[in-house]
Amino acid sequence: MPAFNEVETVGRCLAALRRQSVAPFEVIVVDNMSTDGTLEHARALATVDPSVTVITQTGAQGLVPTRDCGFDAARGDVLARIDADTVVSADWVRQLALSFARPGIAATTGPVGYYDLPLATVMRQVDDFARRAITTICGAPFLYGSNMALRRSAWRSIRSSVCSDPDDLFHEDIDLAVHLAQHGLPIGYTPRMVATVSARRMGDSAAEFADYTRRFDRTLDAHGVRHASLRVTGALLRRAYPVLHHAHRYEVRRAAAA
Template structure:
């Protein structure tokens, strides 16, 4: 199995970074390393990460600092360049990965040597009906989040790259100093431009906040324009579907409902990310237990098997 590094860019993520690190280091397969790349945070982000490292000396967590330039892209690049694993996972500090995420990601790249980038669906942990939302996201993302006749586009909240693929495109990815593009789609198109394969796996599951829906209409529309801006920067690539049209249609209802649901969670004193992660742990344990139960022979099967072996003198 290939080992997996995790890169988490962070800017003022004091509220979420500890939960994110607990989640990243409580996996069915431990990541090779977890690199938190701080980018000039002015809150307690660094102190929280340092305290986490002290409290969990066996966890492969490192705190790096990218202070030369403000922004996600230089911070992301710094982390990916510093990572030393075979596969480079990357997600945001407000994300939670499924408890078997590292194991699944390693398996994807181990089983398919041609795979150079991988992505999967997300659920929204601070919205109700998380699993219904996951099914909807999976159904839509695997169908419309594509380019060049069906090649999957990587999603920054749930993506991984083969280290060799990153090294091939690292010097060419757009710097986007105007901050008008989707950096994850930019990476995807650079991979496709090199003829490198991207894959979509419904088993590669992460969870994220739906807080984007709580922004103003103008801010949300500017964010949606990043889809077009990114493809405009890569005129040799094309797409059949435009996800931003669907997201924009969903915005009015989600914008009204999101703050209402946050009040419900606050009143009930529920940490939605933690609750989602615990639920995923329980479901994974249940599925593994069921598999173990299914593979355990009955007394009759055991006696029959060993009776045949005794008859053969084994």
């Protein structure tokens, strides 16, 4: 779990992992030079949960080096990856484990809902439909960083080739997926491996959100990937921005008034 200034979300994320029907082998929080007390809060939570380890990544600011630090530190045969604002379903670890019982699967990802948008269940169903469609049309190569896992052996195969992205221009999860595909390592989709995340990105300005969605094109262009359906995602999100932005603002106001 990479974390940068996530003091308000890391506790909820860890609480969901404690409620699993099958306990995770280990949980690693990787703090990336937080300034809001995230590191101290995570360490305090780890004192009451022996499965949690908190480490720091101070070599560089950014998601990619922080993610890599966590993957390299993990001891399991399967390396799961979520964000500090992710809240996984109660059987998430079990479903993840079942997905890797399928022979030949090197990585997998699941659907994502948004716990701070109206009609959260409907939104998750739409997300699930879209990801199934992309998997069918493209045959992969996509992952969602807030809800994914890969085999340790697969990570070792691509470790030296994944993009470091020092200018923070790419979607690091799409980059991972492309490199897995280039190495002939199959990516699966596990619809019952459900997670929810914050829709706080919808609170960005229109210009900020548009630049964020263009990460899809920048990542695919850098790797020479031409799948049109993968590019549709960014275009659809840009068109949906006004509705999602107002829905997020409504939910924030409603939560504040409750």
